[in-house]
Amino acid sequence: MKELKALPLEGIIPGGERYEEFQPKRFKQLQYADGILSYIFDNKLQFFKVDEMGLHALCKHDIESIKHLIGKEYTESTTLHTVHDENGLFWIKLKEEILFVNLIRLTIENRIGIDADWEGFDYNAKARQFAFIKGNGLYLLDLGGKTGKVYESDNDAITAGQTAARDEFGNEKGTFWSNNGKHLAFFVTDQSHVTNYPLVDIEDPIATVRNIRYPMSGKASEETTLGIYDLTDKKVTFIEKQGAKEDYLCCISFTPNDNQLTAAELTRDQQHCRLNLFDVKTGRYEKTVLEEDDDRYTEPEHAPVFIGDGHHFIWQSRRNGFNHPYLCSIDHRDTTQLFNLDNEMTRLVGFDENDKKLLIECVYPNVHSKSLFSVSLDGKYTLLSEMVSGTHKATLLNDGWFIDEFESPSIPYRVNLCRLNGEISTLAESTSPLVGYSCPETEIGTWQLNSYEICYRLVKPHNFDEKEKYPMVCYFYGGPHVQLIRSDWNNGTAGFEYMMAQAGFLVFTIDPRGSANRGKRFEQEIWRNIGGPQIEDYIAAVNRICDEKAYIDRNRIGVNGWSFGGFISTSLMLKAGDLFKVGVAGGPVTNWRLYEVMYTERYMQTPEKNPQGYDEHDLSHYVHQLKGKLMLIHCNTDPVVLWQNSLNLLKQAVTDDKQIDYSVYVGFPHNVRGSKRVHLMKKIRNYFVDNL
Secondary structure (H helix, E strand, C coil), rough: CCCCCCCCHHHHHHCCEEEEEEEECEEEEEEEEECEEEEEECCEEEEEEEEECCEEEEEEHHHHHHHHHHHHCCCCCCCCEECCCCEEEEECCCCEEEEEEEEEEEEEEEEEEEECCEEEEEECCCCCCCEEEEEEEEEECCCCCCEEEEEEECCEEECCCCEEEEEHCCCCEEEEECCCCCCEEEEEECCHHHHHHHHCCCCCCCCCCEECCCCCCCCCCCEEEEEECCCCCCCECCCCCCCCCCCCEEEEECCCCCCCEEEEEEEECCCCCEEEECCCCCEEEEEEEEEEEEECCCCCCCCCCCCCCCCEEEECCCEEEEEEEEEEEEECCEEEEEECCCEEEEEEEECCCCCCCEEEEEEECCCCCCCEEEEEEECCCEEEECCCEEEEEEECCCCEEEEEEEECCCCCEEEEEEECCCCCCEEEEECCCCCCCCEEEEEEEEEECCCCEEEEEEEECCCCCCCCCCEEEECCCCCCCCCCCCCCCCHHHHHHHHHHHHCCCCEEECCCCCEEEHHHHHHCCCCCCCCCEEEEEHHHHHHHHHHHHCCCCEEEEEEECCCHHHHHHHHHHCCCCCCCCCEEEEEECHHHHHHHHHHHHHHHHCCCCCCCHHHHHHHHHHHHHCEEEECCCCCCCCCCCCCCCHHHHHHHHHCCCCCEEEEEEECCCCCHHHHHHHHHHHHHHHHHHCCC
């Protein structure tokens, strides 16, 4: 038998020099709009027209040819933005210019000079202009290189066109073009009352301070409104916001006729949401078309999807306990639930106007799989997935066509071209790049734990022998919006698990109460008690797996996590030191009073309303209980979880005469990405090897 090779660390850690070599070939930069589909696969950019007959190839180019045309600034991370016309145009942003490239002829059609500090480029083909951010202002750039100001304040604390609410509530950008390109809506955010927080840059001999606005829980928050710029008369109109100044805005969408737009107004306590309709020309409030209320919290994240002539729209809501689509009327406040399985809809892919059907991704048939359903407007739904035990990701095209990207524990990657009526053909399929290498074994299972079905994953070293005793490292996160155990390739086993299994460790993971895709009740267990149910689940799960698996050495159990996982890892080391002997916590929240308003107040309310909850999860109160070895890691310029969190814990450790190891990654933000991530992973691995 041929001897298996060991996986190189640079091949299993994202950012490593050989990482791409050990990943299945996948579609990259898949884009679709207006009948034009494009994607990169197997180092080739392919471009198609889509009609009722299917895909019609327009051109295919090797990425090396495009790189040669564009020059050395092109890298694998460079994004190609298709313009979606049959001429094969795409635009690409380089450091100091934007290029328009014709894929059919493989020529550069236009070059537009830009400044290196301009950002947030948002192109509209009908307007033939880019919206972009310069400083705290919002500007337009036409194809001739001419710029024009949309809005800018003399107050640096007031920004235009930037994302609002620190990217919460689905706010991934701050500009929104109308369908016809004649209007541009944009956030204007006033952070004058938000605390200035210093991040220190040590690159120069004399360290410099870069201040950011950081709204801590219970403190003053940002005040956001929505401006609408008319490209014809070059005037800005602001909407008549109905709520308080600190209420959040999200779910921005123009109606099909572009005469109106929606904006969801969410109260700061996040218990009341109103989807309001505004006149585009005047900004005048017209009416509330939908309301969401919850005595704990409601979290709107998705703009309404208008159908037909715009009198009806699809809205996503958890009002019945699971995220489901609802058919709503803009005229009468009518709402009809379109899907009634007790499963979470993880994504509304889109609405096909020809077939009058929704395409959705949904947790099914088990809690770690995702399947596809078509849903008609009368509430009838059909399972579309050819293979339901796995993970499906869809892109809706036109004329009933959609792309289905599928993977499962045994299938690395397969892409099917499908129709809503059931027709399927395979576009691409990848083989495993790990053939010939020694890989860990992954076990997936479920338990009834604390009244819920809880998923676990146990990764075992290659050549595992159940007669031996193994140390075990737990990889935990546990926060909302994240699900670690999935029925994708290798069951979601990733670089950290590969690395630790290679070093002779078992690696254990669960998705506890509070984590994603299990419905409202499962998530809201953590309300006013963030971390409490998770800690209970983690301790119970580790004890149970140790009871069931005689090969686990109970005296050698460690825990690792980053961000929310760093909070969990630190909590377990301080509160369950008899069980966990060694811990590594990266970028940890150690005091929720120091974390941002939008996230923290959703789950914990304010410190004033919930002082006991904040005190119970202030980890400085438990440092004196530390028994094992704990290493904290933080990036000194972290704008998400402030460096102050781990520094305060270190200060308390001195007061309590406890030794905590510490490592700082200088100049990195919230985590270490890119090639230097290998350095971070080596540090974590070595700490467990040395101490466990």
